[in-house]
Amino acid sequence: AQTVTQSQPEMSVQEAETVTLSCTYDTSESDYYLFWYKQPPSRQMILVIRQEAYKQQNATENRFSVNFQKAAKSFSLKISDSQLGDAAMYFCAYRSPDSNFGNEKLTFGTGTRLTIIP
């Protein structure tokens, strides 16, 4: 079974600075999908960024980028120019490509609470 580990329960960063959240996972599969979700106090889980394991290029979405190291099974999230609205719980998630549609499961990490210091 796949496991996802987020070793940083809490992180803080000064506004406008850069912060990196770590995520490691364990799998025997060669192809899969990885996601970072953000959950602010408003409760909704919001997709931040996604990465396909077969792609060597790291995904980027505006101020958000990932450092995907497939051999090391590492998928860290970098947030540049941190803003107050980035304060949230961040979850790393893994999805197997073998999942038939409708039978897919997301395996979540335990989350990292990010605080932005004004």
Add this chain to the structure above:
Amino acid sequence: DTEVTQTPKHLVMGMTNKKSLKCEQHMGHRAMYWYKQKAKKPPELMFVYSYEKLSINESVPSRFSPECPNSSLLNLHLHALQPEDSALYLCASSHPSSLREPQHFGDGTRLSIL
């Protein structure tokens, strides 16, 4: 704006009550999910519906009864709940086009059992 709409946002009920949670999406998604999330924990999958049929039940107690009346609507019927069932209940949906498509989540219903 949330594309997956959940109602109510908050619910307080006694252990003998019967209530229902509702989830609605109009994105054409054909898979819908119920998750339970305790404070400071990740979401835990409860049920998955695919094309309006139950495809996954993660050994959830029978006091939780899901229903998918049509492709846009997902309900979770609650009966004789226990205090430990107090949690945030999240609904999600996903599109059948590709496995790379993410699940879209609603805002959740915060449930408190007295």
